[in-house]
Amino acid sequence: MPTTYTAPLRDLKFVIHEFLDLAPYSELPAFSEASPDIIDAILEEGGKLCEQVLHPINMSGDEEGCSWNNHEVTTPKGFREAYQTYVEGGWSGLTSDPEYGGQGLPHLVGLCMSEMISAANTSFGMYPGLSHGAWAAIHNHGSQEQKDKYLPKLTSGEWTGTMNLTEPHCGTDLGLIRTKAEPQDDGSYRISGTKIWISAGEHDMAENIIHLVLARIPGAPEGTKGISLFIVPKYMVNDDGSPGERNGVRCESIEKKMGIKASATCEMGFDKATGFLVGEENKGLRCMFTMMNAARLGTGIQALGVGSVAYQNAVAFAHERLQMRALNGPQYPDKPADPIMVHPDVRRMLMTCRAFVEGARALALYTGLQLDLEHMHPDQAVREKAGDWVALMTPIIKAYFTDMGSETANLAMQVFGGSGYIRETGVEQFVRDVRITQIYEGTNGVQALDLVGRKLPSKGGETLNAFIEPVKAFIDEHQGDSDMAEFVEPLSEAFDGLQQTIHWLFGKMMEDREEAGAASSDFLRLFALVAMGYVWARQAAIAHARLKDNSGEQGFYESKLATARFFMTRMLPDSAGLMQRIRAGAGPVMGLDAEAF
């Protein structure tokens, strides 16, 4: 039986219309068009596309994979047509600047669509996802001429884009880049070198591919300060915008890999390809970083999407699969056995998945809103606060969501038992597809270092306040509210623990940077749990209010409360163990000599 996907419209609408309060922002440019009914219509039609066009080719795309022949890549059956439908529907320009043909809608709405696309078909989502990264780099750093030349067709999706960073000898450490960019008399550059693991580097879905390439100009400073960013189109672009001569870049091979098999992961060879400098010389990494932050959030959302679809399928299986009897006696005596849904351990797994998915959705969309505010709010102070929240949450969302997305997919497979381990049910594909999210766009270890080493001390601790202040205010507001005590008390306790740990960590870091490194991953998880606790407590407060004013849908709000309760009692308590681990320090981690391994 193939997997199914149902767009989580009710929950998305809950988060957007009830959890986030968009009313104060209706005057902002992106939000003025995005009235609640428009957002709902977009989610519904977008969800339909994901359910009916993208999901049906998810398993077949995995089975068939991409194929390489003489430097050309063929995507699996149905992908070209699905991409065509996606482009014709205008989905490619959802959040893009209207000046270049986009719809200019809030990032928040873009994140909802990203979640649904990734859930329906993670591989497919790579192609538009990478295009958007390239779009953003040109939009933020390109010259007017470059914007006019490339953005309209990247916005429409007629062309796709890529990000070329990694080389065979350098992944995380981009200072080691060797790809060369030689200046030409006409102002262009000749790009030569090899890039690997380039998603969507070559495919058959669009008439042109715009590569964004990091390379070094001869004589540039060593390391990251000597790297520049270039546009290298697959086909040179004629003055009328049509694709012209073939440029000197080609796909040398594609990788065989564990998951996202319908996404072409390419080795790209640049042989004196014509490139055009984006921004200033030697400032390429900074240009790339704006893309990378968005890509890191996007990666967290991908994992959330996979977690969501894995959970849905595990629930369906748990209802259908009859096996053994409920521990306190048969619940369906007329059937040969009870559905496995009756078993507490199956429930434990499903509740863990659900509490992650719904909590993560709320945290992601709240962060999406801050991203919008950071970009467009007229008040400088609001922009800055919002930006601090985004900066802080980016590594947390990237690492925690992808770790948990992976765990959720694995738990879903566990619910399926042996039926999940075989190919036919499609659940093992979720496990394979989501695994890369823990690795790419900066491994989760790198995210943890980013949080501890860069974000915590940033602006003398001021960045951190973007999180501390609202959580503190929420706890104070609900002090003494007996309905909310079961949520606020555990949150308050974990929140105090987090603050003490931060204080302790700051002290330790001063003495020894390895202490920060040894604590980083556990610390990120601790921070993530408190952030999730915060959004769960807030969701619980809304559910309580709705149940009190009797506004209908009792079942929905009661489920919210039950899931919040599970998070507070069965997931948040992990924070105690994490704090204990962190305080054990670097000693036990580094205790063995390297030679002893």
Add this chain to the structure above:
Amino acid sequence: MKLMVSVKRVVDYNVRIQVKPDGSGVVTDGVKMSMNPFDEIAMEEALRIKEAGNAEEIIAVTIGEQKAQEQLRTALAMGADRAIHVEVDEDIQPLTAARVLKALADKEQPGMVLLGKQAIDDDQGQTGQMLAALWDRPQATFASKVDLDGQKAKVTREVDAGLETIEVDLPAVVTTDLRLNEPRYVKLPDIMKAKKKPIDTTSLADLGVEAAPGLKVTNTAPPPERQGGKKVESVDELVSELKNRGLI
């Protein structure tokens, strides 16, 4: 020529219907609602007729609660030019719907009224036929192909015996069947544009229509749960099984 398409707000076809415990109806609280799929096909057909240059304007009509405007917005996003919302809070019976559409047809003078052959909520399948009678115009029901030829339409119908092709004079009522077409996916920019298209709101009283309280729902119940089947090896075994169960 104008085309009028009626669309109904119904529980989405993917939703597993639950009956209210008191048997007064089905649960719609928090349930996903959509345009009746047969009406979506009617809407798609109207768009194709217009795109082929055989119509100038498409008017989408719905009869129902305030929220039914969501389905009109979908119709506008698909490509209808304007919409009419006849606001009614009660459930609408086929005869009332037919009277409303007749009143609107008199007002708008469409060359064709297209509607789904039935709505998937109550499966009545009567509105089109009743409208044709009230309006005193030809009807072509269960259409699986529609060809326009001047003031006539050639319509292939799905009937029990197979396919039947008839010719009707316009204006006419066409009710659409599943295989007529595959409705398009709504485009994002069209969702935005739909917001700016006009929806006129009116009421039964404004239209001078009297509701027809001819039908009363006395009870709603889920279908009895199906018993598992059994395979038999031979005719003899089949006969004895049937006898055992007192069926023959």
